[in-house]
Amino acid sequence: xxxxxxxxxxxxxxxxxxxxxxxxxxxxxxxxxxxxxxxxxxxxxxxxxxxxxxxxxxxxxxxxxxxxxxxxxxxxxxxxxxxxxxxxxxxxxxxxxxxxxxxxxxxxxxxxxxxxxxxxxxxxxxxxxxxxxxxxxxxxxxxxxxxxxxxxxxxxxxxxxxxxxxxxxxxxxxxxxxxxxxxxxxxxxxxxxxxxxxxxxxxxxxxxxxxxxxxxxxxxxxxxxxxxxxxxxxxxxxxxxxxxxxxxxxxxxxxxxxxxxxxxxxxxxxxxxxxxxxxxxxxxxxxxxxxxxxxxxxxxxxxxxxxxxxxxxxxxxxxxxxxxxxxxxxxxxxxxxxxxxxxxxxxxxxxxxxxxxxxxxxxxxxxxxxxxxxxxxxxxxxxxxxxxxxxxxxxxxxxxxxxxxxxxxxxxxxxxxxxxxxx
Amino acid sequence: xxxxxxxxxxxxxxxxxxxxxxxxxxxxxxxxxxxxxxxxxxxxxxxxxxxxxxxxxxxxxxxxxxxxxxxxxxxxxxxxxxxxxxxxxxxxxxxxxxxxxxxxxxxxxxxxxxxxxxxxxxxxxxxxxxxxxxxxxxxxxxxxxxxxxxxxxxxxxxxxxxxxxxxxxxxxxxxxxxxxxxxxxxxxxxxxxxxxxxxxxxxxxxxxxxxxxxxxxxxxxxxxxxxxxxxxxxxxxxxxxxxxxxxxxxxxxxxxxxxxxxxxxxxxxxxxxxxxxxxxxxxxxxxxxxxxxxxxxxxxxxxx
Numbered sequence: 122x123x124x125x126x127x128x129x130x131x132x133x134x135x136x137x138x139x140x141x142x143x144x145x146x147x148x149x150x151x152x153x154x155x156x157x158x159x160x161x162x163x164x165x166x167x168x169x170x171x172x173x174x175x176x177x178x179x180x181x182x183x184x185x186x187x188x189x190x191x192x193x194x195x196x197x198x199x200x201x202x203x204x205x206x207x208x209x210x211x212x213x214x215x216x217x218x219x220x221x222x223x224x225x226x227x228x229x230x231x232x233x234x235x236x237x238x239x240x241x242x243x244x245x246x247x248x249x250x251x252x253x254x255x256x257x258x259x260x261x262x263x264x265x266x267x268x269x270x271x272x273x274x275x276x277x278x279x280x281x282x283x284x285x286x287x288x289x290x291x292x293x294x295x296x297x298x299x300x301x302x303x304x305x306x307x308x309x310x311x312x313x314x315x316x317x318x319x320x321x322x323x324x325x326x327x328x329x330x331x332x333x334x335x336x337x338x339x340x341x342x343x344x345x346x347x348x349x350x351x352x353x354x355x356x357x358x359x360x361x362x363x364x365x366x367x368x369x370x371x372x373x374x375x376x377x378x379x380x381x382x383x384x385x386x387x388x389x390x391x392x393x394x395x396x397x398x399x400x401x402x403x404x405x406x407x408x409x410x411x412x413x414x415x416x417x418x419x420x421x422x423x424x425x426x427x428x429x430x431x432x433x434x435x436x437x438x439x440x441x442x443x444x445x446x447x448x449x450x451x452x453x454x455x456x457x458x459x460x461x462x463x464x465x466x467x468x469x470x471x472x473x474x475x476x477x478x479x480x481x482x483x484x485x486x487x488x489x490x491x492x493x494x495x496x497x498x499x500x501x502x503x504x505x506x507x508x509x510x511x512x513x514x515x516x517x518x519x520x521x522x523x524x525x526x527x528x529x530x531x532x533x534x535x536x537x538x539x540x541x542x543x544x
Numbered sequence: 545x546x547x548x549x550x551x552x553x554x555x556x557x558x559x560x561x562x563x564x565x566x567x568x569x570x571x572x573x574x575x576x577x578x579x580x581x582x583x584x585x586x587x588x589x590x591x592x593x594x595x596x597x598x599x600x601x602x603x604x605x606x607x608x609x610x611x612x613x614x615x616x617x618x619x620x621x622x623x624x625x626x627x628x629x630x631x632x633x634x635x636x637x638x639x640x641x642x643x644x645x646x647x648x649x650x651x652x653x654x655x656x657x658x659x660x661x662x663x664x665x666x667x668x669x670x671x672x673x674x675x676x677x678x679x680x681x682x683x684x685x686x687x688x689x690x691x692x693x694x695x696x697x698x699x700x701x702x703x704x705x706x707x708x709x710x711x712x713x714x715x716x717x718x719x720x721x722x723x724x725x726x727x728x729x730x731x732x733x734x735x736x737x738x739x740x741x742x743x744x745x746x747x748x749x750x751x752x753x754x755x756x757x758x759x760x761x762x763x764x765x766x767x768x769x770x771x772x773x774x775x776x777x778x779x780x781x782x783x784x785x786x787x788x789x790x791x792x793x794x795x796x797x798x799x800x801x802x803x804x805x806x807x808x809x810x811x812x813x814x815x816x817x818x819x820x821x822x823x824x825x826x827x828x829x830x831x832x833x834x835x836x837x838x839x840x841x842x843x844x845x846x847x848x
């Protein structure tokens with residue numbers, strides 16, 4: 122080997138060493154934020170989430186987001202186990218009772234200090250109150266997805282009902298359901314989730330409240346109360362007349378709704394996206410076919426609904442809290458993220474009033490979104506979330522199932538339900 | 545062989561047996577593996593069952609002695625679940641065994657190419673994963689749009705759709721039908737093999753004695769099938785006692801508690817309510833019940 126060759130080799134070796142060292146230094150400078158979520162587990166949301174993550178990483182080159190895929194039904198269990206073992210992710214997607222359940226473990230980072238005043242002023246009224254536990258903000262609302270009473274105007278018209286004047290009281294809706302069943306026996310008059318799971322109680326809770334029943338939680342009157350018995354009797358009446366189809370999950374009614382086989386459907390704001398995604402209906406056709414209103418009022422004169430949106434939590438032992446917060450803020454408030462995921466894919470509402478992008482804000486000005494924002498969201502009622510919620514849900518929904526599928530006297534069902542709640 | 549010869553050969557053997565050490569070091573790796581994968585979970589479950597251990601409570605769990613067991617014996621859902629487990633397991637196994645036996649006897653004399661085809665068709669349900677079976681039947685049972693209701697309505701057997709899985713009285717039989725459909729091929733396979741193992745001389749002798757078909761079945765074949773039937777039934781009883789996938793996928797234990805079995809109830813307690821202490825107490829009772837079947841199974845094996 123000549124002297125010149127040796128010099129070249131030395132030079133190349135030195136250059137490689139410098140390159141490796143600088144790459145290593147850059148890697149060390151880069152912050153990794155782990156993000157446990159179910160959005161990347163589901164075909165409808167995976168691509169949109171991956172794009173948002175890529176956009177965020179491009180805008181924040183020093184932050185690397187590692188998405189950890191966990192299914193919706195498993196995420197609470199896995200997060201509790203990981204929190205117990207001291208190995209939780211930095212950020213996680215969560216919803217419903219699971220948010221409060223995890224807050225109860227004391228492992229979440231309070232988020233009160235993170236949002237700027239400007240952001241706080243832009244958050245929708247009431248969006249943070251249900252996520253405040255013991256005076257601390259334990260999660261940030263990624264999106265809002267309250268439930269409304271959807272109605273198919275074509276089916277109502279065919280039943281001789283006024284499609285622009287949906288029922289406003291329990292007797293009115295009962296009469297409407299009977300009229301629909303009589304005129305169109307192949308249509309499910311009312312789609313309601315009557316499965317035995319925590320979400321089913323969340324979904325049924327507003328109906329119970331309409332009857333004045335508060336089986337558990339703050340101001341509870343118990344399951345063996347006249348109000349609860351009235352609710353159970355009404356549910357049994359609906360089932361016996363064939364006005365509801367017991368045993369189906371909320372999601373199982375959606376394809377049927379897209380086929381025009383469900384007249385009224387108690388479902389979240391995302392139903393529009395599911396229907397249009399299934400049958401390819403245009404916006405114009407959708408708005409002329411479907412309407413949404415509040416739950417009918419009962420004897421106590423108030424309507425109720427539940428918030429089915431998703432939240433983002435940060436774990437207290439995250440080593441990169443600032444980076445984690447900037448990711449949470451980006452997912453929830455960035456105009457592109459709101460457009461590409463919350464509105465575009467989930468058909469849900471952002472938790473902020475305005476994104477700052479006129480085009481995106483214009484997309485939120487639709488008859489359905491406006492109905493949810495102005496009429497449905499004001500009827501949001503708190504749920505009795507907490508560590509005991511899952512056990513209560515099992516006891517209550519088992520009672521509801523017994524009422525809608527069996528012949529046991531309602532008094533006995535209510536008493537047995539209370540017995541289970543007292544355990 | 546004379547008595548003296550017998551004594552001569554068995555004497556040293558007995559002495560050898562007497563010299564065999566009570567513990568062979570060669571089994572140590574097996575014992576270590578068993579201790580880790582079987583012993584540790586059992587001991588830990590026993591310990592948990594004596595604590596008020598809730599996964600959401602980060603404070604150390606308290607020792608509560610037999611409190612979980614006292615609560616359990618007063619828990620009406622536990623007794624309902626136990627009864628449902630018994631109905632589901634014994635009902636499914638006995639009916640599947642009967643169907644399997646009938647199919648094995650009926651297909652015994654089919655020979656040639658047709659035999660292979662018939663046997664393959666009969667065995668097909670056994671090859672379908674249990675979760676697929678559950679979803680298959682769940683959709684077939686649908687009140688609106690399910691093929692079972694559609695066929696029955698078309699045939700005029702029913703006037704309106706039947707809520708198979710959504711009726712407190714029909715749900716358990718409906719789930720059992722799916723289970724029986726999936727399990728019958730196991731008994732068919734087992735009993736077909738046992739039938740083919742009956743010595744030809746016995747069958748020929750019965751024919752010479754002019755035994756009629758029923759007489760042949762009851763006096764010749766069934767006695768030969770008794771042991772495989774017993775062993776297979778015990779094995780399936782244990783499997784059905786632990787069957788989670790089919791029931792969970794079809795009814796999640798509902799409506800109400802009408803299809804809630806022990807395994808479903810334990811799952812809800814442990815993984816929905818995070819009550820690991822109470823769920824462990826139920827797991828211990830469940831383990832004891834399974835031990836009874838396991839001992840019966842081992843005895844049957846030894847007898848067989």
